[in-house]
Amino acid sequence: MRCEDCLSVVEEYFDGELETKQTERVSAHMAACADCAAALDALSFEQDIYLRYEREAEVTPALWQQVRAGVGRLDEAEKATRPASPLARLRGRLAASLSALAPRAAFAPTLALLVLGVALGALWLSRTPDHRPAPELASNPAPEGRAAAPPAAQTNTPAAVNDNGTSNKSNQPAPARGAAGLEGAAGVRFVNAGGVNAAVVNPAAAARRAPAAPAPAPPPPADHLREPELLAAAAAESPAVDDVVAAAGVRLLDPEEKEMARHLEQAQALLRSFQNEAPETDAVALAYERRLSRRLLEENASLQLGAETAGREESKQVLDTLEPFLLDIANLRDNASRDEVRSIKERMRKREIIAALTVY
């Protein structure tokens, strides 16, 4: 091996990155060549110097606390944005509402069905000593405390409605229909049919509950409303249901882009509001922006993950650009100085973040 060949790979040799054969050749050359061995020694000496490099930065317990706080905010965001959460909240609200109605109107049809079932069963037993198969209705008496399972074709009929005020799954329509539903006090039912989220209004259920519940008037009788009508109807029914229905509507139109657009719209509004705050703004006046920013930050994190997973680079880039500003606003102290606020505004201006969001 010639010296120039050896010196051209001496760094790789020093770094342990050469293949075995080449390493052996270089080693053999080094053993016989003082100049090349000196080059290797120089690298080794430099490395020793660099390893004495002391940095000013040290890991402190406070750093972990900061990380922990950041992770805590993420966890909260995840809980808030998890798709199941609104449904779970809705379910909770419905259960609470229905339990109030249960002893009165809601339980009556169930009780009536039970009594009818028992009566027909008794009649059938008295007339058929050989216990032949009975007519469908009589052969399936509802178990005590449960409503009878409705035929598939009668999903939206009063008989198909679970009115007993519980979230008992046995009261759900038969899964053979290919759609599992959750029906609410307001007559709005969320249906997952073939993997597509949809919402339909059950006017009968709404109408039946109207006298008992202090809710506004039920929507006009229509089994399947178009989306705008659905959203309007749902909004009129209950503010609690509104969020979920609106969210379902957004998913219906375009799951990811709609969510992204809504998020960026809100972020843009926030940034504009922050940007337009008077310089003498005090901490109290910024409380809303900080709160909103925290919420958007959590949403942003969730969307970033989604965009990354789906390989939507452009979306991810916008979200990545937005994140530091949301962080800055969210992390403003209660008594943030004017300079801090001004500094964020200055960065927003330089990064032209609002324009970037608008363009997207």
Place this chain on the structure above:
Amino acid sequence: MMKLPAIDMMEVETGQPGAYTGALMNSTEELVARVRGGDEEAFRLIFDRYARPLLSFIYDMVGERELAEDLTQETFVRAYKGLSGLRDEARLSTWLFSIAKNVARESLRTRRRHAGHVELDDDEVVFELHDERPSPAGDLLDKELSGVIRRALSKLDEDKRLVFTLKVFQQRSYEEIAEITGFSVGKLKTDLHRARAEMRRRIGPYLGGEQ
């Protein structure tokens, strides 16, 4: 010879994937699994293991203590957020460095835009302080030497600083550096060679007759 019980044997599965009652399992894969199962202690262990090298790496990249701490925090928060997307748990370290690299570069980009990045481009600045009588490295206080190295590092361009830091300070292999930076091995070899040469030139006077 007495056989010590394996620590792994002390853990008891709770029946939930990734959840363990024992907190003694420290392999990377297990820690990741536990974090995914919601175990904060496991994340703390990951933090304890990687905070120092990540902070050092970020500090070498940005050169400011407070900023480096903030960016280290950001790195861990992003890591926690994206942990579900980590495919090869054994490469957690590389993955964390990759996040740290992104965080540091984003910060540098932002800073450049804000400040117009007035970087000192006078090699003599370093030399002026000491060039009356360059001392041998052994005679320099470590603190002074560190200052020299830090200033020399800050003068490397971003790619070279990235590669140099990962190789010389973090002792990463070329393959790992390529994975962290996204550079080809050829590019990183070139950058590393040039970075070493530049650093040598800048700190050379402090190395006395050794260079």
